[in-house]
Amino acid sequence: MTTFPGSPHLIKGGIVLVNPDTATVQRIITLQYNPDSLTRSFQVQSTGESSHRTEPMRLTGPPVETLKVEAEIDATDQLETADSVTLKVGIQPQLSVLETMIYPTSQQLLANNSSASSGSLEIIPMETPLALFIWNKNRIVPVRVTEFSITEEAFDVNLNPIRAKVSISMRVLTVDDLGFDHKGGSLYMSYQQNKERLAAMFSGGPLTNLGITSIL
Template sequence: MTFTNSPRLIKGGIVLVDPQTLSPIRNGSVPGGIIALQYNPDSISRTLQATAVGGDGQDRSEAMRLKGPPVETIKLEAEIDATDQLDKNNSVVIQHGIQPQLAVLEMLVYPSSRQIEATRQKAASGILEILPMQAPLPLFIWSKARIIPVRVTDFSVTEEAFDIELNPIRATVSLGLRVLNMNDLGSDHPGSDLFSRYHREKESLAKMNTNFNYGTLGIGGIR
């Protein structure tokens, strides 16, 4: 039975886009450029490190000055389980387990094999490659309010169960992400516009928090 009034489950995920146009990369290693998590994590850990002016010996007049947005890092754990697909006789899962789902996540930290081969051929021809290979820009998407340019800083997989062919059928993936702001991308980079939107959304949400006053803290004022 289908319940038409049941809420549609929104999934978090990552979209790989062209760094200049923000269009999804549809011809790369990730089909459609879109990675949706099979199950939304129960929790996400975020750390913000302020970018203050100077160090511990700074001038006292600079104590409250900020050079720019904080450095924000995100950590999450995502579970991948083949049980549902096996029950539905999914032929890909029966043959490979969850390896395709793991591989699509691992592509976040791999350049394409085509790029590597092209670099090897240039080196064999005596052509020195100066610039590192350009990778797609990952956007971490966690609701409409959080569409954030990021860089994958660490990735680990714990494979927890296997089929008779030793294909993994259950795993936990840990992802570490660093939010990229205009200091990382440059003020004219399209990704900086996305970060600015993310920043403004935070400011709008902060203005909604109007439930407290000095009395809440048990004081009549500061002076």
Template sequence: MTSPRMIKGGIVQVDPASGTRLKVIALQYNPDSLSRTLQIQASGTEGGDRSQALRLRGAAVETIKLEAEVDATDQLAAAEPAACSLGIHPQLATLELLVQPTSAALQANDAMSRSGVLEVLPLEAPLTLFVWGRNRVVPVRITDLSVTEEAFDVNLNPIRAKVSLGLRVLSVDDLGFDSRGGALYLTYLRSRESLAGRSASANLSALGLEVI
């Protein structure tokens, strides 16, 4: 009997205008756990207008945290040239560049500044998507990235590391309804609504009540 293929979580970067896929990063190993926090955007505040107490100002702010492992053990055992000469430097560099502007973009901004451009706009990053199965494809901003290198080869190339990622889900409040990222967020929200619809409502008796 063939075991089902285990899909991997990962990150996809796309061009926000054209939707062209720029980079796909599959996690080497799926993390054992993933934590999510949803911060409610409510209108009512303590001691404020009571008419606003049940109103929501917008989508909840969702943050995701996970810890991934990167390991070159199998590649070293197979004597793969890149692993033998560089360890996991390439994999770590790929993740680090998710939160860095390119050197070319930095130089272009510097050139504009030196030429007297009055307002140099902040550098725009690609649209980053966190993919965790078909039901969770969400636009995100990477808020923090930390790397703990745990083992090295004789040339001090890292060969095992843990990478902690903090992600903030970008909603239509951040991206707008007409953007590619905003459309992806709405698809994600509709998926959550559909999944919630499959969960049957419990009876009041389960809570020890007959009426409310």
């Protein structure tokens, strides 16, 4: 598919996997097409309805923010150019790189099995890379994938998928989850501070727009 030469460069969203200790980039996953929508929801972390009535406005921490995107993956362009990988396995590499975000590695599984077989009393939970969801330069957030589904919609003659829709739900990891000293905690703080800077750009209107002249 050709692009009109005068078209502006299109920024794409995606997920970057980094080493949680060093922040070294391990993998960059760019969405083939930007989703038409990004669903964001917030669960307020307050002192709760049962708290003392003198503290109704207190917050216990940042809200629990969840993100959901639905992306499409299509091999049409690659098939038109006879891409060798696509001809061989379809879009399975693109699907697999997303799927393996929620898998421990086979090496980790084998190492834990070896430890268990040797009589180790404690098996350390397997750590995954830190996932960063990036949706423009002001939205770089550490996330944990909480739900993932794939609908494969078309196949080649060898039943390799060549078109699919992917739904990914993510929970934003805050300093409550990671701590202030963690690489992800620093990125979260930058994310929240960006929100505050953007909020400061908002210019409100007068009370008369609301049909009133004063609050009290």
